[in-house]
Amino acid sequence: MFSSSKLKSIDFYRKIPRDLTEASLSGAGISIIAALWMVFLFGMELNNYLSVSTMTSVVVDRSRDGEYLRIDFNLSFPALSCEFASVDVSDVLGTHRFNLTKTVRKFPINSHLQRIGQEVHPGPVPNINSHGDAQVEEDIPYEQLGEGAVDINQNTFDLYALRFPVLVVNFHAPWCTWSNRLKPSWERAAQILAERYNPESDGRILLAKVDCTQNQALCRKHHIQGYPSIRIFRRGHDLREEHGHHDHESYYGERDTDSLVAFMTGLVPPPVVDGRYAIEDKSGGTDPTNSTIKRPAPRSGGCRIEGFVKVKKVPGELMISAHSGSHSFDAAKMNMTHHVGLFSFGNKHSRRSMKGVNHLFPELDSDVDRLTGEFFVSDHDNITHDHYLQVVKTEVISLRRRKDSEALDRYDYTAHSNQLQSTSVPVVKFHYELSPMQVLVRETRRSFSHFITNLCAIIGGVFTVAGIVDAMFHNAIRMVKKMELGKQF
Structure with a gap:
């Protein structure tokens, strides 16, 4: 067992008797300043420890x-x-x-980038397998085709739209390959429907065509950007406009004569008898006006x-x-x-x-x-x-x-x-x-050990520097006093 005297011999911090020390006013001032500086540096170090940095x-x-x-x-x-x-x-x-x-x-x-309608049908444009009547295209030259569809323009369009309950228009361009392939079947379908529903006596449906190279304003009005575009106009609601918007439909189905006739027949309203619509049987297969080939036409360009x-x-x-x-x-x-x-x-x-x-x-x-x-x-x-x-x-x-x-x-x-x-x-x-x-x-974030190390460095450094400053200040005062005593003698 070590005695207390032996333990005291390894004391790093040996004490000076209080009676041998002397307190001074300058030392007290430097101690206060050192303490305040320690507190400030401690706060800065603590804030630095709690904050995060990026690498x-x-x-x-x-x-x-x-x-x-x-x-x-x-x-x-x-x-x-x-x-x-x-x-x-x-x-x-x-x-x-x-x-x-x-x-x-x-x-x-619209042109001001403002939304003006509901979401457009999300599906793609249906693929068309039959773009016309191939046999008719081979047998009848383009110039000799019969004019079954009525040719309308910007001046006559509204007149026909108001006259017929259903107006189906083929907006085409003469230079377009697809328009030229559609023309024979469109003319034949128009002739067949004209025979079934005579425009003069019956007048429930009419097939027409518009040359967009000659009627550019009319085609822009109906937002025609692809050729041919087949639009379906119904009297009574197709002509309602709201800032130039038109409410009608587009046809994306097959383009041969039989398909066109079947689809158009499904659009024909029942005949009017004594001021009321008669019931007309159109059964016999799938509805040709289903949404896979008929969708709302674009309401804007x-x-x-x-x-x-x-x-x-x-x-x-x-x-x-x-x-x-x-x-x-x-x-x-x-x-x-x-x-x-x-x-x-x-x-x-x-x-x-x-x-x-x-x-x-x-x-x-x-x-x-x-x-x-x-x-x-x-x-x-x-x-x-x-x-x-x-x-x-x-x-x-x-x-x-x-x-x-x-x-x-x-x-x-x-x-x-x-x-x-x-x-x-x-x-x-x-x-x-x-x-x-x-x-x-x-x-x-800095480690806790780094924080403690810096904290000890702050305390020890400030204490040491303050001691050096105090010693220098104290020695300077002593020298001044000695010089004053020497002058007196």
């Missing part, structure tokens, strides 16, 4: 969000009808997907396309165009002016999660969607717009999220846009390319 690095992209990347968009086209607007996706691996509809929605808009698509993480492009396998488009009259309401990459996170991250990292709360809010105007028709996007991923690992798998990711991109004119139908293309590197932002 940024650039690493190879080893994303945990899978093989596919989500692209969200909201695009408004004031001069592209929803009837034929198509969203297509392709990439360098050879993947091509046309007319996506499952995650894409289309709404009619503009369209808002919104939704999302998932693409592989390789260079590719998202394209908006007028697309149909059975219609022709006049490239010289197509205008692809568009407004980008939203175009972003990556999965969507909750507002709460993003608010917390943006609070911690305000530099990330910038405008990462470079195209959002931009308006791209075609100087004239037949202009294709190309947008080239370089995409970089930023991944944020926060201490508030326990698992690295819950790390938040955001995609930033640079955008360069260009316009070019070509002879083909104009489109809008978003070319995207992802960087193989990603920016990793990790939130870090």
Whole structure:
């Protein structure tokens, strides 16, 4: 057992008897200042310990969000009808997907980009197998076809629409291949229906045609952008207008004579007997007016396309165009002016999660969607717009999220846009390319041992420096006193 005297011999802090020490006013002032300085530095160190810092690095992209990347968009086209607007996706691996509809929605808009109606039918334009009567096309020259359909124009259109309960109009263009293939069967169907429902004595239905190259204003009024377009007008509600909007239907069914006659027969209203509609039996098969071949016609010449698509993480492009396998488009009259309401990459996170991250990292709360809010105007028709996007991923690992798998990711991109004119139908293309590197932002916090070490350094350092200052100040006062005593003697 060690005695108390031996234990005292290893004391690092040997005490000076209080009687041998002397307190001074200057020492008291320096001690107060040192104590206050210690408290201030302690508070700064504590705040630094409780706060978090970020460490940024650039690493190879080893994303945990899978093989596919989500692209969200909201695009408004004031001069592209929803009837034929198509969203297509392709990439360098050879993947091509046309007319996506499952995650894409289309709404009619006016020239001021305001929505004016319900969602347009989400399905694509039905595929047409029969574009006309092949035998008739071979046997009868185009110039010798009978004129079964009534040729109407801008001056006579409203007169016929008011006169006949059902008016079915073929809006066509002489240069269009599909219009020329439809003409023989359209004329024959018009003749057959005229024999069944005489326009003079019966007058319940009439088949007509409009040459859009000669009646451009009339075709624009009814938002005709693809040829041929078959529209169904019903007297009593088709002619109701609200700021130029028309409420009628489009036909997308087969174009041979038998199919046209069967469909048109299904449209014929029952005859009027003694001021009342008689009951007419039209049984004998499926309803030719079902929604697969008949849909509401576009209410405007503009369209808002919104939704999302998932693409592989390789260079590719998202394209908006007028697309149909059975219609022709006049490239010289197509205008692809568009407004980008939203175009972003990556999965969507909750507002709460993003608010917390943006609070911690305000530099990330910038405008990462470079195209959002931009308006791209075609100087004239037949202009294709190309947008080239370089995409970089930023991944944020926060201490508030326990698992690295819950790390938040955001995609930033640079955008360069260009316009070019070509002879083909104009489109809008978003070319995207992802960087193989990603920016990793990790939130870090100082360890408790580091905090204690710095705290001890603060206390010891301030105490030592204060002691040095006090000694220097005390010695200076003694020297001054000695000099004053020497002068007295």
